[in-house]
Amino acid sequence: MARIQIYVADDLKKRMDRVKGPNWSELACNAFERKLGELAEKKGKKAMADVIQRLRASKIEADSEPRGMGESWARDTASAEELDRLERFAASLAQGDWVTGDGDAFTLAERVFFSLEPINNGDQRAAKDFWEFLGEGEPNDLFVSAFVQGARNVWRQVRDKL
Numbered sequence: 001m002a003r004i005q006i007y008v009a010d011d012l013k014k015r016m017d018r019v020k021g022p023n024w025s026e027l028a029c030n031a032f033e034r035k036l037g038e039l040a041e042k043k044g045k046k047a048m049a050d051v052i053q054r055l056r057a058s059k060i061e062a063d064s065e066p067r068g069m070g071e072s073w074a075r076d077t078a079s080a081e082e083l084d085r086l087e088r089f090a091a092s093l094a095q096g097d098w099v100t101g102d103g104d105a106f107t108l109a110e111r112v113f114f115s116l117e118p119i120n121n122g123d124q125r126a127a128k129d130f131w132e133f134l135g136e137g138e139p140n141d142l143f144v145s146a147f148v149q150g151a152r153n154v155w156r157q158v159r160d161k162l
Contacts, residue, residue, distance in 0.1 A: 020157070033057050066143045069134060070150025080162060082116045083155040089115035090148050108141045112148060 006028065008016070016024060037057020043050050074083055089112065106114070106124070113120070113127035120126040131139055139147070 066136075066139070066146035067150035067153075069136070070147035070152075071154050072150075073134060073147075074151040074154035078116075078151065080159075083151060084159070085115050085118070086112070086148060087152055087155055087159075090152060108144045109139045112144055 033053075034057045036053050037055075039053075078086075106122075106127075109131055110124055110127040113130045114122070117126065117130075128138070131137060134147075136143060136147075
């Protein structure tokens with residue numbers, strides 16, 4: 001991985017230092033990717049590298065909203081038990097299962113909800129209510145995986161302090 005040096009205002013740096021948790025390098029990289037995608041989109045005739053850059057930026061943008069929702073849910077609403085169950089569920093999935101599922105009749109969104117609320121296991125209406133409460137009626141697998149990633153990020157930062 002390459003290393004670069006950037007400069008930020010002293011006041012901004014002080015505020016960044018007071019906040020625990022964010023990976024500032026990752027946030028900066030995402031901002032750089034989005035800007036490169038913006039610039040590639042503005043080009044008239046696009047080379048394949050420009051198309052790739054634009055799509056890479058759109059992927060980061062699409063991923064950031066549900067990840068932020070997962071982080072907010074974990075910080076503001078979730079219980080420690082729910083986050084622990086979600087962590088165990090996510091860790092048990094094979095890499096390909098996030099998108100393809102494991103052949104059962106439930107969607108990934110339903111399976112995630114059932115891991116959070118085992119008492120409601122199999123209750124598709126309860127799963128739908130959960131996602132609607134979060135403002136996402138029928139989330140696709142990519143949304144759900146980003147949401148879970150955001151929630152897991154928060155849990156990993158706090159679980160050892162409980």
